[in-house]
Amino acid sequence: MAAVEPGKIRNVAVTGHRGTGKTSLVEAMLFQAGLVNRLGSIEQGSTVSDWDEDEQRRQMSISASLCHTDWQGRKINLIDTPGEPSFQGEAIAALRVVEGTLIVVSAVMGIEVQTGRVWERAEELGLSRVLFVNMLDRERADFYRVLEQLRNQFSTRAVAVHLPIGVEHEVSGIVDLLHMKAYTSPEGGKEAAPGEIPSDMADQVATYREQLLDSVVETDESLMERYLDGQELSDEEVAHALKDAVTRGEIFPVACGVATKNLGTTATLDLLVEGVPSPAKKDFDVHIDGAQSAAFVFKTVADPFAGRINIFRVIEGTVSSDSTLVNSRSHGKERVGQLLTLQGKEHESADEFGPGDLGAVAKLKDVLTGDLLLDKETGAEAPSIQFPEPVMSFAISPKAKGDEEKLGQALRRLSEEDPTLVVRRDQQTGEQLLSGLSQMHVEVAVDRLNRRFGVEVDLRPPRVPYLETIRKESKGHGRYKKQTGGRGQFGDCHIVLEPMEGRTGYEFVDKIVGGVIPQGFRPAVDKGIQEAMVHGELAGAPVQGVRVLLVDGSYHTVDSSEMAFKIAGSMAFKEAYGAADPVLLEPIMEVDVTVPDDAVGAVNGDLNSRRGRLHGMEPTGSGMTSIKAEVPMAEMLTYSQSLTSMTGGRGDYHMHFARYEEVPAHVAQKVMQEAQKEKEEVKV
Ligand SMILES: Nc1nc2c(ncn2[C@@H]2O[C@H](COP(=O)(O)OP(=O)(O)OP(=O)(O)O)[C@@H](O)[C@H]2O)c(=O)[nH]1
Numbered sequence: 001m002a003a004v005e006p007g008k009i010r011n012v013a014v015t016g017h018r019g020t021g022k023t024s025l026v027e028a029m030l031f032q033a034g035l036v037n038r039l040g041s042i043e044q045g046s047t048v049s050d051w052d053e054d055e056q057r058r059q060m061s062i063s064a065s066l067c068h069t070d071w072q073g074r075k076i077n078l079i080d081t082p083g084e085p086s087f088q089g090e091a092i093a094a095l096r097v098v099e100g101t102l103i104v105v106s107a108v109m110g111i112e113v114q115t116g117r118v119w120e121r122a123e124e125l126g127l128s129r130v131l132f133v134n135m136l137d138r139e140r141a142d143f144y145r146v147l148e149q150l151r152n153q154f155s156t157r158a159v160a161v162h163l164p165i166g167v168e169h170e171v172s173g174i175v176d177l178l179h180m181k182a183y184t185s186p187e188g189g190k191e192a193a194p195g196e197i198p199s200d201m202a203d204q205v206a207t208y209r210e211q212l213l214d215s216v217v218e219t220d221e222s223l224m225e226r227y228l229d230g231q232e233l234s235d236e237e238v239a240h241a242l243k244d245a246v247t248r249g250e251i252f253p254v255a256c257g258v259a260t261k262n263l264g265t266t267a268t269l270d271l272l273v274e275g276v277p278s279p280a281k282k283d284f285d286v287h288i289d290g291a292q293s294a295a296f297v298f299k300t301v302a303d304p305f306a307g308r309i310n311i312f313r314v315i316e317g318t319v320s321s322d323s324t325l326v327n328s329r330s331h332g333k334e335r336v337g338q339l340l341t342l343q344g345k346e347h348e349s350a351d352e353f354g355p356g357d358l359g360a361v362a363k364l365k366d367v368l369t370g371d372l373l374l375d376k377e378t379g380a381e382a383p384s385i386q387f388p389e390p391v392m393s394f395a396i397s398p399k400a401k402g403d404e405e406k407l408g409q410a411l412r413r414l415s416e417e418d419p420t421l422v423v424r425r426d427q428q429t430g431e432q433l434l435s436g437l438s439q440m441h442v443e444v445a446v447d448r449l450n451r452r453f454g455v456e457v458d459l460r461p462p463r464v465p466y467l468e469t470i471r472k473e474s475k476g477h478g479r480y481k482k483q484t485g486g487r488g489q490f491g492d493c494h495i496v497l498e499p500m501e502g503r504t505g506y507e508f509v510d511k512i513v514g515g516v517i518p519q520g521f522r523p524a525v526d527k528g529i530q531e532a533m534v535h536g537e538l539a540g541a542p543v544q545g546v547r548v549l550l551v552d553g554s555y556h557t558v559d560s561s562e563m564a565f566k567i568a569g570s571m572a573f574k575e576a577y578g579a580a581d582p583v584l585l586e587p588i589m590e591v592d593v594t595v596p597d598d599a600v601g602a603v604n605g606d607l608n609s610r611r612g613r614l615h616g617m618e619p620t621g622s623g624m625t626s627i628k629a630e631v632p633m634a635e636m637l638t639y640s641q642s643l644t645s646m647t648g649g650r651g652d653y654h655m656h657f658a659r660y661e662e663v664p665a666h667v668a669q670k671v672m673q674e675a676q677k678e679k680e681e682v683k684v
């Protein structure tokens with residue numbers, strides 16, 4: 001199969017809120033175009049794009065899937081993305097490689113949280129946007145209410161290009177205002193050729209056709225003049241001007257239909273072909289510095305059997321099977337074997353992909369999402385994708401001893417597939433941490449570890465990386481002496497502890513005068529102290545922010561040894577530490593929560609109960625408020641679930657480490673008791 005010319009390609013990400021019918025609509029488009037011969041359904045788990053077992057079990061999309069269809073002699077690459085916020089990284093990556101997005105909105109629910117997010121992201125990226133109001137057949141569906149909402153909240157340049165015929169379960173077709181034709185319900189079969197508009201809709205059609213014309217002529221001066229002169233504009237002229245305006249992102253056409261009944265599909269496919277710019281018309285803003293061909297990897301699928309599949313967009317030139325490319329990140333050469341055209345999970349061999357096209361390749365050595373592959377090393381840098389930071393962490397460990405290695409490998413694979421899933425080891429607590437965007441995000445990862453990689457795991461809230469420090473100067477004496485026949489042990493030292501500025505760091509100052517402790521043994525005192533500091537006496541947390549002065553001591557010519565001085569050092573430290581008014585420190589997080597205005601009271605109250613300090617509130621528009629606060633990490637371990645329940649899933653938060661602060665006495669008491677209990681359990 002030869003490469004498709006860029007002018008004949010349309011790259012479209014299908015986006016929107018959870019459960020608005022994106023996957024069903026993609027299915028309908030593939031069916032209408034004849035690429036599948038049966039209309040699959042979510043309920044039967046038979047759609048092309050929700051092919052993964054986890055997706056079918058949960059009846060929701062989890063990963064973006066790439067499909068393609070032929071329409072009017074154009075190849076439309078459709079990336080079906082999940083609406084669930086836990087998997088928003090998928091939509092973010094998809095939006096980066098397309099010229100347009102089809103935003104699906106429920107005719108019952110209207111604009112929802114994720115609708116707003118993709119709208120904003122598309123705006124930032126300057127993408128053409130086609131809106132599809134779906135589920136016209138549902139109870140309380142109201143196309144006109146949703147249209148008004150889109151015009152009020154998003155843009156007055158969102159205009160209806162289709163109108164429903166009938167309401168709710170009686171919806172029987174749609175009017176195409178652009179071509180002035182009607183499509184009637186195919187009852188799940190293929191949409192037939194369009195017919196006449198029902199005569200009882202004449203008034204309505206006239207009103208919205210006028211709204212459409214008004215918007216279109218506003219984008220085209222010569223049309224505007226003639227329109228104001230009262231001249232008749234031809235359908236072709238209007239269609240042409242609309243197409244140009246949509247392509248330039250000046251008009252956002254609002255289509256509608258019923259995805260599960262394959263209604264509205266034809267007119268929407270037409271809109272995508274006409275309104276989304278081809279890659280030939282739009283630059284992909286990446287400098288490849290003189291390479292002849294370049295491909296950008298925006299998605300990676302980890303399959304335990306087929307291996308890794310990288311999905312890419314050709315940025316420049318042609319990428320061919322049996323070629324060699326260089327990875328701009330690792331500088332490693334990659335042998336490209338067989339290229340693949342994807343239709344959900346099905347793949348077909350492809351010989352080459354031309355500029356702007358989307359394709360896939362399996363079994364490259366070291367290629368991950370975000371990598372740029374070039375035909376020669378040019379020093380070009382890959383475009384960046386702004387993925388959200390994970391906010392929820394769990395400590396993860398295998399149920400079966402001996403599975404550590406297997407778990408590590410599986411986690412690596414999963415995080416390659418999903419860059420918003422982060423795996424790391426906490427240096428301080430030693431725990432392996434799995435972080436994601438929500439509880440559900442992490443749970444899906446755990447399901448996959450089990451099913452795909454055969455590793456069962458335990459999840460626990462992570463340990464808080466407490467620290468300990470001292471608040472005043474103190475003295476300590478350590479004397480280690482043993483006389484058991486033969487050679488004995490003798491070490492003896494006096495130290496002074498001083499709190500350090502900034503409560504970080506450690507310093508050992510040798511203040512010995514004369515040779516009361518010989519030079520050779522003094523580092524052993526230091527070592528003994530540092531070892532004692534690894535687990536502080538309060539809660540077993542590392543001690544820091546301490547300066548130690550070694551001021552005095554004594555030794556024995558025969559019995560003294562490094563070992564004895566190490567022990568003496570640690571004894572001196574423990575004595576001095578208790579007298580230095582030690583205190584527990586905890587990490588404080590800077591938290592930024594965005595919630596619907598009506599949830600602000602509840603969310604603030606909850607942050608207060610988590611020992612949070614509010615720093616400010618600001619409306620962010622469209623009915624949302626951003627709240628800034630500082631909250632101890634220990635109180636944020638289970639925040640995700642609480643926020644979801646307080647805001648009905650409409651809340652969102654980010655946090656990052658700010659600094660360490662003293663734990664208030666009553667809280668410290670509990671932490672110390674817990675630590676003590678654990679220490680005893682370990683002994684048992
Ligand atoms: N009545 C009706 N149901 C629909 C329509 N479109 C989709 N559905 C149903 O709505 C549910 C969600 O559909 P999906 O296609 O999975 O929606 P989605 O937007 O892909 O969902 P996520 O990928 O999870 O964000 C399924 O049960 C569909 O059968 C429609 O037009 N009318």
Ligand SMILES: [Mg+2]
Binds near residue numbers: 022024060061080
């Ligand atoms: Mg879906």
